[in-house]
Amino acid sequence: MKMDWNSIDSIHKRIVERVKKSAQMRRARLKQNAFEFKPFSVKQKKVLTWWCKDSPVKDKDGIVADGAIRSGKTLCMSLSFVLWAMSTFNQQNLGMAGKTIGSFRRNVLFWLKLMLKSRRYHVVDHRTDNMLEVSKNGVINYFYIFGGKDERSQDLIQGITLAGMFFDEVALMPESFVNQATGRCSVDGSKYWFNCNPDNPRHWFKLNWIDKAKEKNLVYLHFTMDDNLSLSPKIKQRYRSMYVGVFFKRFIEGIWCVADGLVYSMFDEDKHVIHGECPYSPMHHVSIDYGTVNPFSAGMWGFDGKRAIRERELYYNGREKGVRLDDETYYQKLKELIGDTPIEYIIIDPSAASFIEVIKKHGEYMVKGAKNDVLDGIRVTTTFLNTGRLFVHESCTNTIEEFGLYSWDEESGDDKVIKENDHAMDDTRYYCNTFMRKWLRWEC
Numbered sequence: 001m002k003m004d005w006n007s008i009d010s011i012h013k014r015i016v017e018r019v020k021k022s023a024q025m026r027r028a029r030l031k032q033n034a035f036e037f038k039p040f041s042v043k044q045k046k047v048l049t050w051w052c053k054d055s056p057v058k059d060k061d062g063i064v065a066d067g068a069i070r071s072g073k074t075l076c077m078s079l080s081f082v083l084w085a086m087s088t089f090n091q092q093n094l095g096m097a098g099k100t101i102g103s104f105r106r107n108v109l110f111w112l113k114l115m116l117k118s119r120r121y122h123v124v125d126h127r128t129d130n131m132l133e134v135s136k137n138g139v140i141n142y143f144y145i146f147g148g149k150d151e152r153s154q155d156l157i158q159g160i161t162l163a164g165m166f167f168d169e170v171a172l173m174p175e176s177f178v179n180q181a182t183g184r185c186s187v188d189g190s191k192y193w194f195n196c197n198p199d200n201p202r203h204w205f206k207l208n209w210i211d212k213a214k215e216k217n218l219v220y221l222h223f224t225m226d227d228n229l230s231l232s233p234k235i236k237q238r239y240r241s242m243y244v245g246v247f248f249k250r251f252i253e254g255i256w257c258v259a260d261g262l263v264y265s266m267f268d269e270d271k272h273v274i275h276g277e278c279p280y281s282p283m284h285h286v287s288i289d290y291g292t293v294n295p296f297s298a299g300m301w302g303f304d305g306k307r308a309i310r311e312r313e314l315y316y317n318g319r320e321k322g323v324r325l326d327d328e329t330y331y332q333k334l335k336e337l338i339g340d341t342p343i344e345y346i347i348i349d350p351s352a353a354s355f356i357e358v359i360k361k362h363g364e365y366m367v368k369g370a371k372n373d374v375l376d377g378i379r380v381t382t383t384f385l386n387t388g389r390l391f392v393h394e395s396c397t398n399t400i401e402e403f404g405l406y407s408w409d410e411e412s413g414d415d416k417v418i419k420e421n422d423h424a425m426d427d428t429r430y431y432c433n434t435f436m437r438k439w440l441r442w443e444c
């Protein structure tokens, strides 16, 4: 074959292009694998160095960092924990725990592995054993991952000897797990590491660890969002607008405070009640809080992709009326509420087994089990009221009344609501936490 200089030149160009492209791809892959650190704040630096040999608090037995969400606690504490372990021990077992193993892997481990790799640690994740093997310069340690709320973790931790334990979001774990895990730290020089967002001031972690930090020889640090220099003012503002009431105080101001007064103190009839005809909504759902002796409450909701309106309600109080209704009669009442509006599905507390069976037997509507985490559901509902996503039509008088009465039980010491005037509130919460939250997840 005859080749002229032009074709050789073009082949050469193509080879150079290909080499350039593969080098670019390799650089992009490396960049993806490296963690991009922003400057550490003073508080983060304290967490990163408190155990170092020149630190005045190096002999303390542990550290607690509490405070606002997104304030940079987990990032610096998880890294500092491993750096401390690697510079103090060799061939030891250490523990790291989140609320569940799954949440720990998602929120902590993913970033921790990137940070360690960018510091040239060799990290092997033994997924089936939930163990991270970390090594560098001939030192190797084994980090076991536990879930404070996972039953299996509670069993597994019983037999292990640990040189240190790191608890992420410790206030979400049972006290028994934390006692078990700290009790396993019997290696000389072992230390405890805790972080969390504030909760009720009578929470066991506040009483038994934070209030006793001096007695237990622990360093205590309080974080606010300003301690995370990677957050822009716009993002901080967005987080501030997401929370109200007790959730604002805890998650934004970082204060351990009692949930008191009205649960939905931000509900304002002038702002949240729709008068006259409801605007058109393309999508409808029904949420139900089922009761036979207690009131039965159902709301029909219209949703336009941005905001929801409780358009109609059904509220039947068997005790007050002196007549208890059976499930078939409730079903007929439900059909009257819905009329000929097409319904996506009905959201109902999974414990209402008999009524769910009746709905399914008729085969006219789809049913979905409600997410029934009370505190989380209330938090999401407050956010939607605050951000102008949730409204009630004036005809839903029972709901409007309950918004004005539904209160925290200040005496309970444990973030409980008073179990009165709570039926329309429960079905509203089911709707917000089960359906709306999915659509507007970037807001809550």
Ligand SMILES: Nc1ncnc2c1ncn2[C@@H]1O[C@H](COP(=O)(O)OP(=O)(O)OP(=O)(O)O)[C@@H](O)[C@H]1O
Residues within 6 Å of the ligand: 036, 037, 038, 039, 040, 041, 067, 068, 069, 070, 071, 072, 073, 074, 075, 076, 111, 196, 197, 223, 228, 229, 230
């Ligand atoms: N020095 C830093 N460099 C880069 N990113 C950072 C730095 N500090 C914090 N971040 C980032 O800021 C975000 C919040 O940090 P982190 O998860 O540590 O906060 P937190 O206080 O544990 O929040 P929460 O209470 O919600 O769990 C994360 O995305 C984290 O990667």
Ligand SMILES: [Mg+2]
Residues within 6 Å of the ligand: 073, 074, 075, 168, 169
């Ligand atoms: Mg965290």
